[in-house]
Amino acid sequence: MIDQETLNGLFNKYEGPTVTACNRHDDAVVINLYVDDNLRWFQGHFPEQPVLPGIVQIDWAGTLARALMVGDNSFKQLINIKFKTMVMPNTAMQLELTYQADKGSLKFHFFNENTSFSQGSFKFIPL
Structure with a gap:
């Protein structure tokens, strides 16, 4: 498993989450x-309410999926x-990633205890 420091290093300063x-x-x-308020x-x-x-x-x-689960498999499409x-x-x-390698399907879901922010799936082609 990759440690937190390595995961944080995947993003340029002021571009990624902590x-x-x-x-x-x-x-x-x-x-x-x-998600810090100093992100670019x-x-x-929007100026009135940053989003x-x-x-x-x-x-x-x-x-994060590539680093933790998918590796170098080729991206095919986004769905749902x-x-x-x-x-x-x-x-x-939180970000939950669920990977079905045999199907090349990775589902993602951003959420916290009160809210579901976004979700969807990536399709990958195994190398």
Whole structure:
């Protein structure tokens, strides 16, 4: 299992979440994240109320999935992407990744105890 320091190092400063914990459960990983208000994604998106862009959530899920589960398998497509609630600055949340290697399917879900933020699936082609 990759440690928190390595996972935090996957992102450029001011572009990624802070990984505070990572736990593996069979074919799933649950990663605790903190979305700091100093991330550059909040600048200008939107000036009155900063919101984390949905595409950034997809990038974070894909980056962490590659490091923890998928490896170098080729990306094929995104399916069933749903953005349910906006992610605001200074939000603690979890990312659950579930990988079915035989199907090349990785499901992601960003959530916390009160809210489901987004979810969807990546399809990969095994190398």
